[in-house]
Amino acid sequence: MxxxxxxxxxxxxxxxxxxxxxxxxxxxxxxxxxxxxxxKPIAVVQYNPWQGGGIIAVNYPARAKGVTRHMRGDEAKQxxxxxxxxxxxxxxxxxxxxxxxxxxxxxxxxxxxxxPLLERASVDEAYLDITERVLTRLRDMNEGKxxxxxxxxxxxxxxxxxxxxxxxxxxxxxxxxRTSSQELESEEERVAFKKxxxxxxxxxxxxxxxxSAVKEQTGYECSAGIAHNKILxxxxxxxxxxxxxxxxxxxxxxxxxxxxxxxxxxxxGGKLGDQVCEVLKIxxxxxxxxxxxxxxxxxxxxxxxxWMYLMAKGIDLEAVTPKFNSKSIGCCKRFPGKNAITGVAxxxxxxxxxxxxxxxxxxxxxxENNRIAKQMTVSYAQQLGxxxxxSTRSVSLIEYNAERIAADxxxxxxxxxxxxxxxxxxxVLNNPIKFLGISAGKFEDNVAGRKSDLMQMxxxxxxxxxxxESSKDARKxxxxxxxxxxxxxSPQVETHIADIGTTDNSTSNMTETKGNSSRKMxxxxxIKSFFGKSVKQNTNVEEPAxxxxxxxxxxxxxxxxxxxxxxxxxxxxxxLEAGANSSPKDDSCEQNPSxxxxxxxxxxxxxxxxxxxxxxxxxxxxxKSVESINQQLEDVKPDKPSTQKEASQLDxxxxxxxxxxxxxxxxxxxxVCPECGNNVPESDLQSHLDFHFALLLSQQQREEFRxxxxxxxxxxxxxxxxxxxxxxxxxxxxxxxxxxxxxVINTASTSTTNASTTECSECGKSVPTENMQEHLDYxxxxxxxxxxxxxxxxxxxxxxxxxVSSKSSDASNGSLKRKRPSSACDKxxxxxxxxxxxxxxxx
DNA sequence: CATGGCTTTACC
DNA sequence: GGTAAAGC
Numbered sequence: 038m039x040x041x042x043x044x045x046x047x048x049x050x051x052x053x054x055x056x057x058x059x060x061x062x063x064x065x066x067x068x069x070x071x072x073x074x075x076x077k078p079i080a081v082v083q084y085n086p087w088q089g090g091g092i093i094a095v096n097y098p099a100r101a102k103g104v105t106r107h108m109r110g111d112e113a114k115q116x117x118x119x120x121x122x123x124x125x126x127x128x129x130x131x132x133x134x135x136x137x138x139x140x141x142x143x144x145x146x147x148x149x150x151x152x153p154l155l156e157r158a159s160v161d162e163a164y165l166d167i168t169e170r171v172l173t174r175l176r177d178m179n180e181g182k183x184x185x186x187x188x189x190x191x192x193x194x195x196x197x198x199x200x201x202x203x204x205x206x207x208x209x210x211x212x213x214x215r216t217s218s219q220e221l222e223s224e225e226e227r228v229a230f231k232k233x234x235x236x237x238x239x240x241x242x243x244x245x246x247x248x249s250a251v252k253e254q255t256g257y258e259c260s261a262g263i264a265h266n267k268i269l270x271x272x273x274x275x276x277x278x279x280x281x282x283x284x285x286x287x288x289x290x291x292x293x294x295x296x297x298x299x300x301x302x303x304x305x306g307g308k309l310g311d312q313v314c315e316v317l318k319i320x321x322x323x324x325x326x327x328x329x330x331x332x333x334x335x336x337x338x339x340x341x342x343x344w345m346y347l348m349a350k351g352i353d354l355e356a357v358t359p360k361f362n363s364k365s366i367g368c369c370k371r372f373p374g375k376n377a378i379t380g381v382a383x384x385x386x387x388x389x390x391x392x393x394x395x396x397x398x399x400x401x402x403x404x405e406n407n408r409i410a411k412q413m414t415v416s417y418a419q420q421l422g423x424x425x426x427x428s429t430r431s432v433s434l435i436e437y438n439a440e441r442i443a444a445d446x447x448x449x450x451x452x453x454x455x456x457x458x459x460x461x462x463x464x465v466l467n468n469p470i471k472f473l474g475i476s477a478g479k480f481e482d483n484v485a486g487r488k489s490d491l492m493q494m495x496x497x498x499x500x501x502x503x504x505x506e507s508s509k510d511a512r513k514x515x516x517x518x519x520x521x522x523x524x525x526x527s528p529q530v531e532t533h534i535a536d537i538g539t540t541d542n543s544t545s546n547m548t549e550t551k552g553n554s555s556r557k558m559x560x561x562x563x564i565k566s567f568f569g570k571s572v573k574q575n576t577n578v579e580e581p582a583x584x585x586x587x588x589x590x591x592x593x594x595x596x597x598x599x600x601x602x603x604x605x606x607x608x609x610x611x612x613l614e615a616g617a618n619s620s621p622k623d624d625s626c627e628q629n630p631s632x633x634x635x636x637x638x639x640x641x642x643x644x645x646x647x648x649x650x651x652x653x654x655x656x657x658x659x660x661k662s663v664e665s666i667n668q669q670l671e672d673v674k675p676d677k678p679s680t681q682k683e684a685s686q687l688d689x690x691x692x693x694x695x696x697x698x699x700x701x702x703x704x705x706x707x708x709v710c711p712e713c714g715n716n717v718p719e720s721d722l723q724s725h726l727d728f729h730f731a732l733l734l735s736q737q738q739r740e741e742f743r744x745x746x747x748x749x750x751x752x753x754x755x756x757x758x759x760x761x762x763x764x765x766x767x768x769x770x771x772x773x774x775x776x777x778x779x780x781v782i783n784t785a786s787t788s789t790t791n792a793s794t795t796e797c798s799e800c801g802k803s804v805p806t807e808n809m810q811e812h813l814d815y816x817x818x819x820x821x822x823x824x825x826x827x828x829x830x831x832x833x834x835x836x837x838x839x840x841v842s843s844k845s846s847d848a849s850n851g852s853l854k855r856k857r858p859s860s861a862c863d864k865x866x867x868x869x870x871x872x873x874x875x876x877x878x879x880x
Numbered sequence: 881c882a883t884g885g886c887t888t889t890a891c892c
Numbered sequence: 893g894g895t896a897a898a899g900c
Contacts, residue, residue, distance in 0.1 A: 062900095083884060088882090159900050162900075308896095308897070309897080340891095363886095363888090364887080365888080367886070369886070370885075371885080374881025376881075414894095428895085429893090429895075430894085431893065476887085
């Protein structure tokens, strides 16, 4: 049961891994609980007695005043007299952080609706592997079913670029061969990089939705890092906060490493990192990259050496392992200095307090997760003369009974202490105790099912499944379910539950309250995680799956998705044939420790498997039915229907989540689509029509494109000569999305009136200073849109919207001024598809 | 005496 | 199983 899993090195750049990190989480929790303090400088303080207590979280207004962690409450007051200092509650004489735990769970439940591959890393951090969603979206885009709107990239940054717009420009810029550095890159490498960039970009759009959902459903804001592995995602998340997200493009890793202290890398932040710096006489990750693996292994241990070696190349193979619940539940307390426990009575008292808390939390856990801890561990530190000695002893945990637990803990301590009591004393400890802790672990399923409620069974199964420790039926995994589907009582869900052996599918008492509904969602989504994982166990990672007739492997899917992209680069070699045989698994990164560049030669093309979702036959992704595709379309296209919120008071940190709410607010009056006859909300009709248009266009373009390839035409793509299909003439694409987007800006800026304003360097408008960053984000996003349009216009007739040169010209400024009611359908607007799909097919 | 409480992981 | 390290 070695819980840590690794992916094949062949897949090292295939995943899209996200680290979601709640911004000053404890402060946010306090703000939510006490709205009166919202927006004020806040620091959460723990443990009162000494000088205002210790600060464990600081919000951004307070940070602006110089308040930091590691300060005392009093000190914070000096820096910031009007700071609010909520205290973490105390129960039984010790800190009680359960409300933050609960809040963290709430957030995780939302995250889990996006992917079963969720790994909680702490109370306020979680890793997500969204590879599947990215590929799905990529396909939808290629098929014209999804448009990557610029607002999807608001508040997004890319390492190494000043703005996300610049990054997108760069992606398309590669076209002109204006790649900065050496021409060492082969075509294949360029394609690989480009694929990577595109996937990261799409990933960012998804992460924006994820963060929006978190904000909407919990009220909390978070930051995120988007990269190809956990360590880099984590690192990247820290680059822009709060309430922002950052992409780490493959190409920027080595540049970044040049200045990145190795101690910033998770795992090297402590003594080990110090040792590495000292022994190797280095500071940065780039320097680390100069050492051969063997050398690193000789200085440190073998495992560590390999890990560092790969890490120095930007590679981390650790899988995102589904995990929602902790593996242990414990509590502890320190008794520093004079507070050391010197008497048995006192010892018993504190053991009792700890045992009580443990009992309470274990019961709650039993309730929620239907599992029982079988072992408890007591930890303690004794003062022996000068130094403190800490020990831990484990005993089996028979029942959730505080007295019993306390007594057993005491026994364990006695048993392991040579001289427990001072000689001739009945109550004085020979060795004062400076630290006490009790924790419970080694959980097993509660087979007995102490709860009469059958729902308990659900949650039992689901949680078991969630952590991947259940039975091993290899079942076909359903294609990723869109959030909404997961929430509702979809047939699939019930089927799964039934399959697992539950007889009762009533979800009555679980669906109403917020907490319970989240539990239910976790049930359904975790079932999927189970399939993903159990299958994985039975799968040989190294061998590409052979596909069966009507099924499509993820790898094949990816190959197809990128078909059009890779085509033009690979000259005559058209698609990267999906079935390409497994390359020698180790041929990539053996021999150039001195170069700090990332070797990608065998990465994307050769890697035909999506890591952590390896496919045997049982995981082959089914081609979706028309229904499911339509469903997905519904789910994903009109930016999730969400509750509108008053834009009443926008404070400085109220950013993306607010602005990204649906732009067309009018109640959905339905209209019949002239193209397909479906009922479509009127507000969505235009984009719906755009979809049809894009579909046609994209199909046709692809057709043409293939023809071009066949005729071995290699140079810049010819403009599409024929007009995009007679049919589409009828379709009047809506006012450019960019305009709707601009109306959002206006709303936003007018709603925050009285604040001080600054003139925007981009558009000259007066913008509330505190909103400037967001405002600039929108310019970046707008440029992105223009970029995309430019690509579009290489085939679609240019129409005067946006520049054709690659300079960031201001031809668009005119349009910036324009605003119109979002519902208005502008007849003057050119027929244009604001879709990345065409963008891809053109590249 | 002074961040404190908490959890996980790797190694022995 | 116990310990130390690491990070939040």
